[in-house]
Amino acid sequence: MTGREWRDLRNGLLFISPWLLGFAAFSVYPLVMSIYYSFTEYNVIQPPAWVGLDNYRELFFEDPLFWKSLYNTCYFTLFAVPLSLAASLGIAVLLNIKIRGIAVFRTIFFLPSIVPIVASSVLWLWVLNPDHGLLNSALREFLGFDGPGWVADPAWSKPSLILMSLWGIGGAIVIFLAGLADVPDTLYEVAELDGAGPWRKFWHVTLPMVTPTILFTRVMGLIASFQFFTQAYVMTHGRGTPADSLMFYALYLYRESFYYLRMGYASSMAWMMFVVILVSTIAVLISSRRWVYYQGE
Amino acid sequence: MNEFKTYLLWALSLLAAAALLTLLWPREAETDAEAAALAEGRVMITHWDRHSGHEHAERLKFIEEFNRAQHEVYVRSIAIGYAATMEKVLTSTAGGAPPDLASLDSGFVAQLAPQGVFLPLDDFVASEPSLHEDQYFPHCWDMAWLDGHVWGIPSTTDAYCLLWNKKAFREAGLDPEQPPRTLRELEEFAARLQVRTPVGRVERMGFVPWLPWDHTYLWGGIFGGEWYDPVRDAVDLSNQPAIAASLAWQQSFTYLSAAEPHAAYALPVAEVDGFSEGARDYFSTNNPFYSGQVAMIVEGEWQVTFISRYAPGFEWGVAPVPQPENIPPSAYGPTGILDVIPATARHADAAKTFLRWFYTKRGPGLTSPASDYNFVIHNIPPRREEAAEPRFSGNPKFRVFVEQLDRPRIITYPVMPVAQYLLDQHLRQMERVILHEVSPEQAVQEMESMINKELRRVREQVRRGKQ
Numbered sequence: 001m002t003g004r005e006w007r008d009l010r011n012g013l014l015f016i017s018p019w020l021l022g023f024a025a026f027s028v029y030p031l032v033m034s035i036y037y038s039f040t041e042y043n044v045i046q047p048p049a050w051v052g053l054d055n056y057r058e059l060f061f062e063d064p065l066f067w068k069s070l071y072n073t074c075y076f077t078l079f080a081v082p083l084s085l086a087a088s089l090g091i092a093v094l095l096n097i098k099i100r101g102i103a104v105f106r107t108i109f110f111l112p113s114i115v116p117i118v119a120s121s122v123l124w125l126w127v128l129n130p131d132h133g134l135l136n137s138a139l140r141e142f143l144g145f146d147g148p149g150w151v152a153d154p155a156w157s158k159p160s161l162i163l164m165s166l167w168g169i170g171g172a173i174v175i176f177l178a179g180l181a182d183v184p185d186t187l188y189e190v191a192e193l194d195g196a197g198p199w200r201k202f203w204h205v206t207l208p209m210v211t212p213t214i215l216f217t218r219v220m221g222l223i224a225s226f227q228f229f230t231q232a233y234v235m236t237h238g239r240g241t242p243a244d245s246l247m248f249y250a251l252y253l254y255r256e257s258f259y260y261l262r263m264g265y266a267s268s269m270a271w272m273m274f275v276v277i278l279v280s281t282i283a284v285l286i287s288s289r290r291w292v293y294y295q296g297e
Numbered sequence: 298m299n300e301f302k303t304y305l306l307w308a309l310s311l312l313a314a315a316a317l318l319t320l321l322w323p324r325e326a327e328t329d330a331e332a333a334a335l336a337e338g339r340v341m342i343t344h345w346d347r348h349s350g351h352e353h354a355e356r357l358k359f360i361e362e363f364n365r366a367q368h369e370v371y372v373r374s375i376a377i378g379y380a381a382t383m384e385k386v387l388t389s390t391a392g393g394a395p396p397d398l399a400s401l402d403s404g405f406v407a408q409l410a411p412q413g414v415f416l417p418l419d420d421f422v423a424s425e426p427s428l429h430e431d432q433y434f435p436h437c438w439d440m441a442w443l444d445g446h447v448w449g450i451p452s453t454t455d456a457y458c459l460l461w462n463k464k465a466f467r468e469a470g471l472d473p474e475q476p477p478r479t480l481r482e483l484e485e486f487a488a489r490l491q492v493r494t495p496v497g498r499v500e501r502m503g504f505v506p507w508l509p510w511d512h513t514y515l516w517g518g519i520f521g522g523e524w525y526d527p528v529r530d531a532v533d534l535s536n537q538p539a540i541a542a543s544l545a546w547q548q549s550f551t552y553l554s555a556a557e558p559h560a561a562y563a564l565p566v567a568e569v570d571g572f573s574e575g576a577r578d579y580f581s582t583n584n585p586f587y588s589g590q591v592a593m594i595v596e597g598e599w600q601v602t603f604i605s606r607y608a609p610g611f612e613w614g615v616a617p618v619p620q621p622e623n624i625p626p627s628a629y630g631p632t633g634i635l636d637v638i639p640a641t642a643r644h645a646d647a648a649k650t651f652l653r654w655f656y657t658k659r660g661p662g663l664t665s666p667a668s669d670y671n672f673v674i675h676n677i678p679p680r681r682e683e684a685a686e687p688r689f690s691g692n693p694k695f696r697v698f699v700e701q702l703d704r705p706r707i708i709t710y711p712v713m714p715v716a717q718y719l720l721d722q723h724l725r726q727m728e729r730v731i732l733h734e735v736s737p738e739q740a741v742q743e744m745e746s747m748i749n750k751e752l753r754r755v756r757e758q759v760r761r762g763k764q
């Protein structure tokens with residue numbers, strides 16, 4: 001390296017040093033320490049005590065709530081991710097039509113995403129209130145039957161939250177819009193010359209061309225829904241009620257750490273979640289070879 | 298020239314960073330009054346208040362009075378709310394920046410005291426005649442006492458009673474001045490007070506044992522059970538039929554299908570669960586009790602203030618919680634607020650100065666600020682003499698609550714490090730029972746094994762920490 005290159009390197013590092021320091025202090029250090037803590041009993045106040053694999057053993061063999069929370073989270077992920085994907089792609093396609101005032105529609109569909117999650121959760125609690133909620137009142141008034149208990153009924157609480165997750169798809173819509181803009185017009189022209197209607201154009205041109213975007217949103221959605229926390233915390237006051245049906249993995253982890261001071265146990269839970277997310281992401285990436293099409297390949 | 302530019306850029310960046318830091322740096326004085334207090338050379342202490350809303354606003358008035366009354370200490374009080382108390386206390390302690398004084402629920406204190414989070418107050422209490430054990434209701438003093446030390450000063454306490462809606466009683470053809478006295482009567486009244494629409498939708502419930510929140514602890518105790526055995530330091534529930542019986546009684550308030558035999562006061566599971574969800578509009582006119590959605594409810598003495606605030610004109614009565622016929626009556630006073638000083642507080646002595654002022658009478662024949670505070674928020678003062686002051690007993694409704702604390706048996710939460718865990722398990726199992734997912738016996742078994750396991754774990758942890 002020449003003197004100038006050294007100087008540039010030094011200056012560059014100095015300029016990003018606030019980020020580097022923050023990353024080291026608030027990401028790398030906690031990450032590394034949480035591996036260590038997962039093998040200890042640690043309540044933050046007293047020094048950690050080494051317990052070997054005890055935390056992991058307890059997770060797998062002695063803790064029914066661990067499995068229950070894992071089940072709840074997988075159930076949510078299994079339905080919420082594909083549903084949000086389909087909805088955001090569908091809406092993005094509609095918002096991609098070139099009509100007057102489309103920007104207004106795009107804004108409207110993005111608006112819910114800028115409402116803070118806590119505020120929208122409280123709002124939804126009112127919408128879903130079994131007695132005087134907007135939804136059940138409407139069902140009663142217009143269709144003449146009583147809706148379910150929604151978040152108050154263990155059988156309906158998870159479907160309610162899955163439904164609610166559609167509220168926050170504005171971000172995915174924007175990403176899909178960008179993906180749709182990348183589809184070359186020539187392809188549509190060629191398809192039209194061949195006599196393709198709107199449906200065939202969507203199925204044979206649009207969909208294959210946006211598969212990379214689908215892959216991206218799917219992976220991000222997967223990670224986010226495995227870490228699903230805020231709505232469940234706000235809507236159940238951190239209790240995962242009714243009957244543990246909204247005890248999501250991240251909520252349970254939080255309860256173990258901050259309610260019962262089990263930081264070691266919670267750390268081992270966090271690493272288990274890491275493994276689950278890693279495995280499912282890799283599975284999606286491997287499967288993507290079969291269904292993702294990249295232009296130029 | 299280029300070199301000069303680079304240096305200028307560096308200097309400017311550093312200057313900007315310094316300016317930003319100065320702007321964001323936490324200031325010791327946040328208000329003019331605080332700045333004046335610091336300039337005067339006072340010690341500034343931070344107080345964390347678990348009370349919020351109008352209750353915290355009332356407390357601030359006493360704190361201002363203290364700040365005016367002397368020139369040594371200045372108290373800054375912050376309402377931390379109830380929902381995330383544990384997170385806040387824990388992280389501030391671990392981070393070495395706890396408050397100097399905190400008013401916390403007795404359950405939290407019991408959970409954290411064995412870990413060494415708080416300063417033992419034995420010497421302080423011994424040096425203050427007004428804080429002597431004899432002054433207090435015994436169960437209130439016990440809330441502050443754990444492992445041979447006093448960890449907090451009992452500040453406010455509660456008693457629960459049955460509250461009933463007089464208008465609903467009249468509509469149901471019941472005497473609005475005659476509340477149920479026994480559990481049988483409670484069931485009978487609950488059935489009569491129930492109102493359903495022609496399609497069967499519940500418009501008004503008579504009584505639901507878990508409104509406004511889980512009262513499993515109360516019912517187990519009222520049925521004669523003991524949730525915790527302090528001598529064996531364990532939870533022994535399977536040998537107590539009363540515990541399972543109390544859960545079965547709660548379960549009898551719901552049914553899965555109308556075709557199955559069920560009690561006249563029972564409600565369909567879905568409806569009841571829906572109501573407990575709606576019960577969250579607690580601090581408002583939509584509170585299901587004020588709005589007439591539920592005719593009878595088990596609630597605490599603060600309702601004397603709450604109802605006049607949120608539902609003026611609401612006609613209600615108060616009576617002891619109905620009891621089983623064959624068991625001596627008990628009262629329910631599960632918790633209290635304790636004033637505690639964190640072990641790592643920077644100004645423990647200044648905090649004690651405030652406590653001394655707060656709990657001492659203003660003069661002969663006058664009341665203490667602590668008692669005045671209880672009066673304005675309508676909580677019960679934990680010192681007997683204060684609870685007996687005419688202003689408390691002169692209010693006929695409030696008197697009923699206070700009188701509960703003279704009963705021979707008072708059901709209180711156990712003072713042990715996993716009290717919160719115990720209550721969380723109650724809620725979980727109670728829900729499963731009323732949803733008919735498990736039998737009361739199964740629920741009792743599971744509670745017992747889980748709570749004992751957690752208790753042993755925490756005891757072991759504390760033991761290791763002391764080594």
